[in-house]
Amino acid sequence: MCTRYGGPCGPPYPCPPTATGGRKPVKELFGKLADGTKIYRWSLENGGTRLKVLSYGGIVQSLEIPDSRGRYANVSLGFANIEDYVASSPYFGALIGRYGNRLDKGKFTLDGKAYQVDVNDGENSLHGGAEGFDKRVWDIEPFTEGSDVGLYLHHTSVDGEMGYPGTLKTKVTYTLTQQGDWRIDYEATTDRTTVVNLTNHVYWNLAGESSGSIHDHELTIAASRYTPVGKGLIPTGELAPVAGTPFDFRVKKTVGGDLRGAHQQLLHAQGIDHNLVLDKGVTAEPEHIATLSDPSSGRTLSISTTEPGVQFYSGNFLDGTLVGTGGTVYRQGDALCLETQHFPDSPNQPEFPSTTLRPGQTYRSATVHSFGR
Secondary structure, eight states: OBOTTSSOBBTTBOOOOOSSOOEEEEEEEEEEOTTOOEEEEEEEEETTEEEEEESBTTOEEEEEEEOTTSOEEEOBOOOSSHHHHHHHOSOTTOEEOSBOSEEGGGEEEETTEEEEOOOOBTTBEETTSTTOGGGSBOEEEEEEETTEEEEEEEEEEOTTGGGOOSOEEEEEEEEEOTTOOEEEEEEEEESSOEEOBOEEOOOBOTTOTTSOOOTTOEEEEOEEEEOOBOTTSOBOSOOEEOTTSTTOOSSOEETTTTTTSOOHHHHHHTSOEEEEEETTOSOSSOEEEEEEEOTTTOOEEEEEESSSEEEEEOOTTOEEEEEOTTSOEEETTSOBEEEEESOTTGGGOTTSOOOEEOTTOOEEEEEEEEEEO
16 A cells, blocks of 8 residues: 555555556547537646647647545546537536637737737637637647657648737647646747737646635735736736735635625635736746645646736636536636736736737747646
8 A cells, every 4th residue: 555645545445556657648539629620639647637638729638646545636627529618618627729818809019010819708819819829729749758758739820810919829738747837838930920828728726626616725826916907808017916815825725715705806706716916927847826725625737827917717707507527507607717928918018017929029928737635
């Protein structure tokens, strides 16, 4: 019997594999789109983490990690079939682009030229438009490198797609390390000046995707400021202190502790759906910014990133109309998102870190998810 995860495992709790190198990624048919396009699912395993990724949207369909007794659970929300992802997914596990988060009225100006991109969130643009990167079929190739395993995901967004200028060539690398970390590296180049803000939209529930509310999860985020929003959830331009607000996670507290308060910002978003300004700013290498833990299972998630912000979304709009992989209905607060990113509406906010990408430059970003028990 082993105790690698803080408690006994072995029958009936099998030990996760030791961190001696991952298994070669396995490809299988997941389903077909209405036009007959085949969608594949890739399965990876390394260091005690199991990851399943779809060619549709680069979606993380499942991410399994063990608890303190070695028992596995899928800790990300998702669907069991491709039809549900196409019909009604609120970005479960998807790659987001070209521009993650919101753009005011879908408008911005670059070098004196005005652009109008697809509007799909009231009067605003959200996550790249109605046919953003989350709805594109990505070319995927597997790799093994030393003790790491992973996937290279490629997509070329043509000039004018969803209204964005420039042909954007994007490469995203999903890596599972020997330690069981899931790392995402983003790269992009363009042939015309454009804006780029890439992220991933996993919905986390460390107790398991069909276990109910995450309000008892505990969270810390190294952010002393946040970007307040108006009714359309567009930032006002202010960088406001989190002190005295529901957005203060500098000291560990439960996710749901302040969600029912009467703060005006909570009313705008029906909970938390806000960008937190990370104290570290933009960095060349990923630095630790947040820790999420579930006391009931002992699972923890630690996030490091190069990005200057993280969008904390408390699952406000899960309304009981979606049935997940575990066969249960998802309701408000059944998961949360921690989307590492540049700030919402940055092209229209000159004081925010720039999201402009020019020919000859390479967009690079990295985020690491580390799991503990």
